[in-house]
Amino acid sequence: MNPEKSLADNSSSPPNGIEIDNVFQTPEGANSSVINTGLVDIVEVTPNQKNQAGAIWNTDNNMMDLTKNFEASMYLYFGDKGKDAADGMAFVMQADPNGNKAFRTGDGARLGVWDSTKKGEFGLAISNSIAVEFDTYYNNDFDSQIAKNRNHLAWNYPGEKSTYDDPWLGSRRMNHNDIQYPISNYFSNDQWHKFSVKWGASASILTYQFESLNPVSIPINVDTTFGTNQVFWGFTGSTGGSYASNRVVFEKVPGLVEGSIEEKVIDKNTGLSIQNKSVNSEAKLTYSIDVNYQSGKQDWKEVHVMKNLNDNIEYLPGSLRSIDSDGNETPLSDAYWSGNELNLPLGDLGVENKQKKIVFDVKVKSVPVNTEVSESVIAKGKNYITHSDNFNYTIISNVAPVITLEGANQEKVVDNGTDIEITGNWLDKDSETVSLYYQVNDSSPLVFEKETINDPKDTKHNYLATVSSTELLLGANSLKVWAVDKEGAQSNVETITILVRGTLKFVNVPDFEFGQFSLPLKNELLFSSTKETIKISDTRGTGSDWKLNVTLKKPFTSLEGNTINDFYYINQDNQKQPIQLNELILVRTGVTQESSIQEIGWAPNQGLALEILPSNYIGEYSSELEWILEDTPSS
Structure with missing residues (x-):
């Protein structure tokens, strides 16, 4: 079901509607009533009878506040009599001295709001008002500005003399502004018709739209027209010798509840919105629906998200979930789906519980030709109903790899x-x-x-x-x-x-030579004659720490089996540390530099050294050292 179309079958089957308890009242003498069907409240402005006059206005607690933006949305029903219907009804905003007790009878052509149809007679209109009429009956004189015998939609100020033209010859006629005609020729076609009204407070512009007709915008001088920024609003209507039922159901009542619903569709491959873009057959998409309570006199009661997927889209079971403000997901039952239709209860939304986010995944079906998709979603509560904007994209027949x-x-x-x-x-x-x-x-x-x-x-x-x-x-x-x-x-x-x-490893560890020497007359410290340095490769990135240790694995021993036991490491502070079997000696610490290759060398009289004693035996000596490179955490 596309919620923007009029799909009702008859007077008791509107496409949508809310309860309006304590929102409207009927003035004394009016033939109007509120019919509660158990699901929706239907305002009957005039019953399907001859010579009826009706009016319904907001209660004192539900004034229309012109200092604030608002939107009203409703469906209108004009009976099923076609060209034989009469007379219609009018949407009215007013600050008449009688307030919500304002009520006018008289000729059906007046629709319960306009001034007299008689030339020269004034004072019968609902004053300080503006009205948008839905006229189902052509009156030869009063409607002579209109194409003959046409139902029409137009607006004007009922209490202003300039609204009427009293020619020297002939009868009074009404001046109709922004005349429009229903697409189906007659309002009274047993269908409910969408009508919406928006008020822009800063610019003082009233904009209305009937079904798919072009919107009409009216700049209004609030002080001149109403004399106040708190006005009454509602509907008036009438029948005469010809008649038809005139009914209204509301989706949005100004100031009662203000909320919104937004739908986005994301391509799971790219993570991007596909609004007005193309998506391939068999692609997987994520639908994201945000419902928000903004303000109002009441909480938004018993809200349901109602969604009908396009026939070329298939819901992926197990993917329905809600997401809270912290991003935590909660799985939801697939029982809320019936085929491609989702009806998900959200409970009440209000100041303490403003937002709900619902997501689910779908798969695009294969299509033989490129196919346009236009979808929307409804947030329907007992006292407020709103629709998302249409989300449009194109399914490409080609299947992505x-x-x-x-x-x-x-x-x-x-x-x-x-x-x-x-x-x-x-x-x-x-x-x-x-x-x-x-x-x-x-x-x-x-x-x-x-x-x-x-x-x-x-x-x-x-x-x-x-x-x-x-x-x-x-x-x-x-x-x-x-x-x-x-x-x-x-x-x-x-x-x-x-x-x-990154790695830390040796690139080069040279053999350390001490050369030939004679036994000294007294103890003598002999340093390695090797000029080659130890080179390490460090690719762990700058700032990493390392540590170089050494240990003796085999003592200095001659071919004859004699040993030299006095083996030392002289560090950069000239401290003398004995190198003993299987004991670690710290040689150097360092930090990784931009260059991955680092060299470790020693100044003269530093590094490895043997202490030669006069008592040592002559011979060719060798030993085995183990150099250990450690990757150490940065401090």
């Missing part, structure tokens, strides 16, 4: 400097060629298979690509893969996280 990625949605750890391979498969049902892309982080996408022939179609095709280590940063990298067919349709996007781990 589908791609997989090995390890998708997982994390893969690699050492810095390591190239990686990505592999998976793709499938396209109907295109001649497909191109494959990958993207690392926010860099420009790269095509790694261009216009690959899709043969056979609707079959999985494997792919393999290499991503160079130069494209990856230290730490976490987002790698995305997708396919695009010849027609430009994009597949789903698969993502894997590549965690590039």
Whole structure:
């Protein structure tokens, strides 16, 4: 059901409506009443009888406040008598001295609001007012400005003499502003007709629209017209020798409740709105519906979200959920769906409970030709009903490709400097060629298979690509893969996280030589003659800490089995530390620099040293050291 169309079958079956308890009252003598059907309150302005006069106005507690913007929405019913109907009704805003007791009888042509049909006679109109009439009967003199025998819609100021023209010869006629004619020729066609009114307070402009006719905007001088910014509003109507039922049901009553409902549709592949855009057959979409209470004299009571999906859209079971203001999701039962129709109760909304967000997922069906979709959603409460704007998009007959990625949605750890391979498969049902892309982080996408022939179609095709280590940063990298067919349709996007781990390792550890020497007459400290430095590679990123230790694994021993036990490390502070078997000695600490290669050397009389004693034996000595490089946390 498209809620913007008039779809009622008869006088007791309006398309929508609310309860209006204590909102309107009927002045004494009026032939008007409120009919409660149990689901909706129907205002009968005039019954289906001859010579009736009706009026209904808001109560004192529900004045129309012209200092604030407002919107009213309703459906009008004019009976089922076609060209034989009479006389119609009028939407009226007024500050008549009689207020909501204002009531006028008289000729049916006056519709209970206009002044006398007699030339020269004034004072019978509802004063300080503006009226929009829905005239179902052509009166030869009073309506002579209108195309003959036409139902019509027009407006004017009932209490102003300028509204009427009394020619020297002939009878009085009324001046009709912005004349419009119903599309179906007659108002009285057994249909309910949508009518909406908006007031812009800052510009003092009243805008009304009847069904799909062009909106009419009226600048109003509030002081001159009403003399107050608090006015009464409602409907008047009349019948004569000809007659028809005149009825109204309301969706929105000004000031009673103000709320909104908004619908968005997001492509799950791209995360973007598809408003006025195209989407491919078999695509998956997310519908997002926001319902908000804004203000009002009452809470918005017993609100339901009512949604009817297009026939080419299929709800995905298990995806209906609500989302609170903190982003927490709560699954909702699929029992709220009946086929493609959703009827979801939200309870009452008010100052303490203003907002509800509902989301669900759908799949687009395959269509043989490009197909336009226009949808809306309704928030229907007992005392307020509002519609979202239409959301429009186009379903393309082409089916987008589908791609997989090995390890998708997982994390893969690699050492810095390591190239990686990505592999998976793709499938396209109907295109001649497909191109494959990958993207690392926010860099420009790269095509790694261009216009690959899709043969056979609707079959999985494997792919393999290499991503160079130069494209990856230290730490976490987002790698995305997708396919695009010849027609430009994009597949789903698969993502894997590549965690590039920096390394800390030796590049070079030289053999330390002490050369030839003679036994001294007294103890003597002998330093290594090796000029070559220890080099380390550190690709962990600047600011990382490291520590270099050394330990003796084998003592200095000669070929004959003699040992030199006095082995030392002299640090940068010239402190002398003995190097003993299997005991760690701290050699150096450091922090990663911008250059990944760091050298560790020593000043003269620092580093490794042997203390030679006169008592040592002559011979060729060697030992074994273990250098240990540690990755230490930053402090």
